[in-house]
Amino acid sequence: MIALEVNITTLILLIITSTASIIYYLKIKRAQEEYEGAKNIVDSIVSVFNRQLSKIEKSFNSLERKLVKADLSSEEAYKLSKETKESVERTVDEIKNISRKVDENEKAITTLKNELQTLSKKTAYTPPLRKIETPIPIQSSVVLDQLTDTEIEVLEIIDDKGEASVPEIRRRINKTREHTARLLKKLYDKGFIDRSTNTMPYKYHIRKEIKETIQILKNKTSL
Numbered sequence: 001m002i003a004l005e006v007n008i009t010t011l012i013l014l015i016i017t018s019t020a021s022i023i024y025y026l027k028i029k030r031a032q033e034e035y036e037g038a039k040n041i042v043d044s045i046v047s048v049f050n051r052q053l054s055k056i057e058k059s060f061n062s063l064e065r066k067l068v069k070a071d072l073s074s075e076e077a078y079k080l081s082k083e084t085k086e087s088v089e090r091t092v093d094e095i096k097n098i099s100r101k102v103d104e105n106e107k108a109i110t111t112l113k114n115e116l117q118t119l120s121k122k123t124a125y126t127p128p129l130r131k132i133e134t135p136i137p138i139q140s141s142v143v144l145d146q147l148t149d150t151e152i153e154v155l156e157i158i159d160d161k162g163e164a165s166v167p168e169i170r171r172r173i174n175k176t177r178e179h180t181a182r183l184l185k186k187l188y189d190k191g192f193i194d195r196s197t198n199t200m201p202y203k204y205h206i207r208k209e210i211k212e213t214i215q216i217l218k219n220k221t222s223l
Contacts, residue, residue, distance in 0.1 A: 003074035010081040014063065017088040018056075024095040025053060035105060045098050052091050059084055147192075150175075154183055155192060155206065159214045163196070163205040 032043070063080055147155075150173060157172050158164050170180040184204055187193045192210055195202045206214060 006074050006078055006081075010063075010078075010084075013081060014084060017084070021053060021056065021088065021091060021095075024092070028095065028098055031099075035109065041101065041105075045094070045101065048094070052087070052094065056084070056087055056091065059087070146190075147187075151183055151187060154180075154187065155210075155214055158193060158204055159206050159211070163203040165199075165201040165203055167201065169204075 036043075059080070063084070066076075153173055154169055157169055161168070166177060166180050166184060169184065170177055173180065173183075175183075184193065184195075188195060188204070191207060193204045194207050195204045
């Protein structure tokens with residue numbers, strides 16, 4: 001009679017602890033789905049929890065089979081019940097630790113989101129400054145020797161017109177639009193010309209540092 005009461009008490013205790021374990025397990029699974037990818041440490045802990053739960057489930061199944069077969073003695077049942085209780089208590093403690101870490105991670109993620117939002121509001125894009133290789137017109141030959149005949153022709157065209165666009169220059173030098181654009185970009189990067197971005201297409205003009213050099217070249221050509 002005493003053994004039966006112990007068995008019944010043990011079974012009730014197992015059912016209660018099993019229900020509590022399942023409730024905590026479902027809670028942890030929901031938390032894992034919401035914060036998956038941001039909490040690797042939680043994944044590791046949940047994995048340990050799953051292994052512990054699997055061990056408990058095996059113990060429950062073993063106990064159930066033994067109870068059905070009536071092979072368990074009262075002493076064995078008491079011992080198994082004690083071990084199961086200790087295992088459940090350890091599992092409950094682990095669940096509490098997991099819940100605490102999930103809460104901590106949630107707070108950390110919220111703080112990080114707020115910091116990122118604040119940073120994104122404060123951060124503004126600043127376009128990079130163009131590095132201009134400004135020519136030094138000590139002698140016209142020194143400055144212009146680095147240019148091709150076509151590039152010199154482009155400089156003379158721009159100087160004649162005051163300013164000129166890619167289509168205007170292309171018609172004068174009889175080159176493709178792509179070739180003309182490359183020529184102007186090279187002259188622009190080297191600091192021979194500058195451009196106005198207020199109009200489309202851009203208008204290019206001679207930089208004041210080499211205007212005198214271009215005039216000297218034009219005078220020599222006219223002579």
